[in-house]
Amino acid sequence: MLRIHFTDADLASTRMARAPDALWEVAASLHRFQTRAGRWAYAGWYRTTHARLREQRLDRIVREVLLPLFPRARYFPDFLTPDQSSCADEGLDAALDAIVSTPSGRVGRELALLHGYVRVPAWVRRLTGRQERRDLVAAIRSYHEVAVRPFADQIHARLEAGRSSSCRELLDGGVQGMLAGLGPGMRWQHPVLQVRYPVDRDLHLGGRGIRLVPSYFCWGSPVSLADPGLPPVLIYPLLHEPIAAAPASPLTALLGRTRTTVLRVAASGAGATTGEIARAVGISPSSVSKHTGVLRGAGLLISSRHGGNVLHTLTPAGASMLRTDT
Structure with a gap:
């Protein structure tokens, strides 16, 4: 159990990431290769990425370089997920530069700590050298281009749905209400x-x-930095639901695959915007508007404007149809 102790000042300074954290998503996605837990939620990603890594001859680098440094264990080095990764626009570049610039003494201490949890290859000790860390960040960048960046739209859609839900908790119950609604595995007292x-x-x-960071690839338990002296951060999993309906689904036979999928996306979190649905389903915003119009006319969706976005949420009838779909 991790117990995070807040003061009034901490509650006032708590914030939620407005964009995916590039290196935490790299770390969590590498963990997905090391377990079958939650594989159903990432089945399409797993198959596609596994094939792309082989095609680009990165599978050996992942297996021999990245997985040993990002083990799915009780610890992996804090310097691999620097705070600079939180920058929305330049997070990856800034974070990779920070890895290279990490003082050698700190790198050595954290690698020694890693060795206390898992067996690591002998070459890992050479990462105290800057050139070796430059080679490492080149490998991380290549992996990110294949395993994370191609799924940016899906990741953003899930994160925005999660943020929308947390924002509603914040409006209803303040920061403490938001903390109470972060999801399974966390309890606010x-x-x-x-x-x-x-x-x-x-x-x-x-x-x-x-800094609260909802993560697409994080599964199961949340993750935090081991060093309490570093800027506090908590990475926690976004809720995943199977989006695509099965071919034999009665709801799919009634509404069609695309409209059923639109309903399922709108059911995640606290609704979804037109853009979020478009990214998740893989269709244009204009097509989303047509499908949501039909679903709204059937009494399954409610659409309301919030600023420049239209938010689509399920009606009780729409939610009931999803629950009874077999």
Whole structure:
């Protein structure tokens, strides 16, 4: 269990990431190759990415370089997920530069700590050298281009749905309401956020607040940095639902595959915008508008304008149809 202790100053300084964190998504996606847990939620990604890595001859680099450094274990080095990765526009470049610039002493200490949890290849010790870290970040960048960037639209759509839900919790119950609604594996009991975690520890924020990062590839338990002196961050999984309906689904036979999928996307989080549905389903915004118009006319969706976006949410009838679909 991880217990995160908040003061009033911490509650005021708590913030949620407005975009995916590039290196945390790299780390979490590498963990997906190391377990079958949750494989159903990433089946399409897994098949496609596995094939692309082989085609571009990156499978060996992933197996021999990246997986040893990002093990699905109780620890992997903090310097591999620097705070610079939080920048929405230049997060990956800034984070990779930060990895190269990490003081050698810190790199050595964290690699020694990693060796205490898992067996690591002998070459890992050479990462205290800047040139070796430049080679490492080149490998990370290549992996990101194949395994993460091609799925950016899906990742953004899920994150926006999660943020929308958290924003509603924030409006209804303030920061404490948002913390209480972060999802399974986390429980808010003022002034402590209890998090399901592989080790027992306490994290006292001490007025620094915390950055909450919903993650597409994170599965199961949330993740935090091991060093309590670093800027506090909590990576937690977005809720996943199978989007595509099965071919034999009665709802698919009634509405068609695309409209059934639109309904399922609108059911995730607290609704979805036209753009989010377009990215998740793989159709144009104008096509989304046509399909949502039909579903709205059938009494299955409600559409409401929020600023420059139109938010689509299920009616009780739409939710009932999804629940009874077999």
